[in-house]
Amino acid sequence: MEGKKIPGPKNILFNKDVRLIKDRPLMFLENMNKNFPGITQIKALHLNIVIINDPKYIRLVLQTNQKQYVKSAIYNKLKLILGEGLVTSEGDLWKRQRKLIQPSFHKQTIFNLFETMLASTNDMIAEWKVVAKKDGKLDFSEEMMQVTLDIISKTMLGAEVKSEAKIIRNSLHFIGNEVNVKTKRIFDFPLWVPTSSNLKFKSERKVLDDIIYKIIGDRKKEGNTKGDLLDMLMMAKYEDTGESMPPKLLRDEIMTVFTAGHSTTANALTWTFYLISQHPEVFKKLKKEVNDIVGNGEITFQHLQQLKYTKACFNESMRLFPPVWIFGRKALEDNWMGDYLIKKGTNVLISPYIVHRSPEFWKDADKFEPNRWETEEVKEMDKFAYFPFAAGPRMCIGNNFALFEADIIIAKVIQNFDFEYTGKSAPEVYPSTILRVKDGLPMKIKEIV
Numbered sequence: 001m002e003g004k005k006i007p008g009p010k011n012i013l014f015n016k017d018v019r020l021i022k023d024r025p026l027m028f029l030e031n032m033n034k035n036f037p038g039i040t041q042i043k044a045l046h047l048n049i050v051i052i053n054d055p056k057y058i059r060l061v062l063q064t065n066q067k068q069y070v071k072s073a074i075y076n077k078l079k080l081i082l083g084e085g086l087v088t089s090e091g092d093l094w095k096r097q098r099k100l101i102q103p104s105f106h107k108q109t110i111f112n113l114f115e116t117m118l119a120s121t122n123d124m125i126a127e128w129k130v131v132a133k134k135d136g137k138l139d140f141s142e143e144m145m146q147v148t149l150d151i152i153s154k155t156m157l158g159a160e161v162k163s164e165a166k167i168i169r170n171s172l173h174f175i176g177n178e179v180n181v182k183t184k185r186i187f188d189f190p191l192w193v194p195t196s197s198n199l200k201f202k203s204e205r206k207v208l209d210d211i212i213y214k215i216i217g218d219r220k221k222e223g224n225t226k227g228d229l230l231d232m233l234m235m236a237k238y239e240d241t242g243e244s245m246p247p248k249l250l251r252d253e254i255m256t257v258f259t260a261g262h263s264t265t266a267n268a269l270t271w272t273f274y275l276i277s278q279h280p281e282v283f284k285k286l287k288k289e290v291n292d293i294v295g296n297g298e299i300t301f302q303h304l305q306q307l308k309y310t311k312a313c314f315n316e317s318m319r320l321f322p323p324v325w326i327f328g329r330k331a332l333e334d335n336w337m338g339d340y341l342i343k344k345g346t347n348v349l350i351s352p353y354i355v356h357r358s359p360e361f362w363k364d365a366d367k368f369e370p371n372r373w374e375t376e377e378v379k380e381m382d383k384f385a386y387f388p389f390a391a392g393p394r395m396c397i398g399n400n401f402a403l404f405e406a407d408i409i410i411a412k413v414i415q416n417f418d419f420e421y422t423g424k425s426a427p428e429v430y431p432s433t434i435l436r437v438k439d440g441l442p443m444k445i446k447e448i449v
């Protein structure tokens with residue numbers, strides 16, 4: 001049976017919009033959604049892509065029919081560093097791993113990491129106070145990367161990586177960029193071909209592997225007594241065999257959580273601070289909330305639950321700048337999307353960036369308006385119109401971790417500093433694997449005394 005024809009551009013090889021795919025992907029997606037709202041097909045030569053921007057179709061792919069989809073081929077590039085960790089694995093292996101790891105990410109377990117997250121944030125605040133006494137100049141995007149890396153290192157691996165933090169940051173930075181380049185190359189040499197970039201990739205990966213395997217080895221000798229995520233992963237036992245995770249999988253899961261668990265939150269926070277700096281009325285309301293609830297003293301776990309407006313600011317920032325701005329699935333078999341037939345092998349692209357900014361679902365869609373999170377309209381809206389953490393069984397396992405961490409960092413910064421964006425023009429959006437600011441986020445901070 002043939003379905004209804006999926007709308008899409010004609011003569012795509014000569015279509016100017018399609019030529020934007022590589023260089024201006026956000027503009028390309030916006031144009032496609034304007035011209036073909038809800039669903040678009042791009043078909044040429046070996047290319048068969050369907051872009052969906054309608055919550056009812058997104059629900060089908062991520063939830064209702066999720067068994068008929070796997071992650072798209074682009075994730076194979078991520079495998080070069082993440083191996084068979086949760087982000088990149090499929091089928092029974094993924095299911096078994098997710099079941100084993102899920103308890104380590106329960107809300108209650110994450111709440112136990114409060115003191116560690118707070119300590120890292122306080123280290124950053126102390127350093128900022130020194131900077132404030134000098135010229136007050138900071139790159140917030142760099143600062144957010146550092147603090148979130150510190151938090152993931154300490155909560156995941158204990159304090160052990162302190163001395164190697166810089167090496168890890170540099171290696172992750174190189175590998176992250178290289179994976180991004182590899183996904184965009186039309187032809188990419190496999191890793192066994194000894195090109196200079198492949199050799200460098202392998203040597204940086206080995207640096208990270210050596211650190212991880214050493215930490216695992218040390219932890220085995222010492223016994224699992226730190227109560228961090230590594231302990232939990234090492235002690236977790238498969239229900240069917242009663243055995244614990246084999247070392248290579250443990251390495252892959254650590255690398256996955258490490259990588260997925262900091263640059264996402266870091267970029268979301270960077271955009272949040274930028275948006276706050278551009279909206280004095282939001283800044284004022286946020287300060288009032290933090291002042292009324294936390295005051296001058298140390299923030300507690302109980303305070304965090306009450307910081308409603310702080311949470312609204314972070315939600316709203318991830319609406320406008322979702323760190324994972326696009327993700328893809330591949331159809332394993334023919335399946336229906338309303339009247340449309342999605343053929344086996346089709347690549348389906350889903351972009352939170354486009355859906356989150358669609359005037360069809362959002363009033364004043366381009367406006368940063370944290371108050372909207374208090375309205376009934378938003379509370380009752382289709383959850384597939386807002387999905388920064390994806391949705392369905394493959395939803396982000398670290399969502400509670402990220403939200404908790406973000407609340408602490410935002411509240412502590414607001415409590416201690418005024419800040420002003422000092423860039424000459426608005427920061428440029430850079431849609432790498434993660435939605436980043438292009439050339440950093442220069443800010444001038446002033447301590448509140």
Ligand code: HEM
Nearest residue numbers: 086087260261264265323324327389390394396397398402
């Ligand atoms: C604001 C911060 C974050 C955002 C926006 C985010 C977003 C996402 C999204 C959209 C996915 C699904 C990707 C796909 O299906 O293709 C995902 C998966 C994942 N995320 Fe996050 N993430 C964040 C923070 C974290 C943190 C803090 C951790 C760990 C500590 C984490 C670990 C993971 C893992 C392991 C997966 C794979 C889950 C699976 O497939 O079972 N993420 N994340």
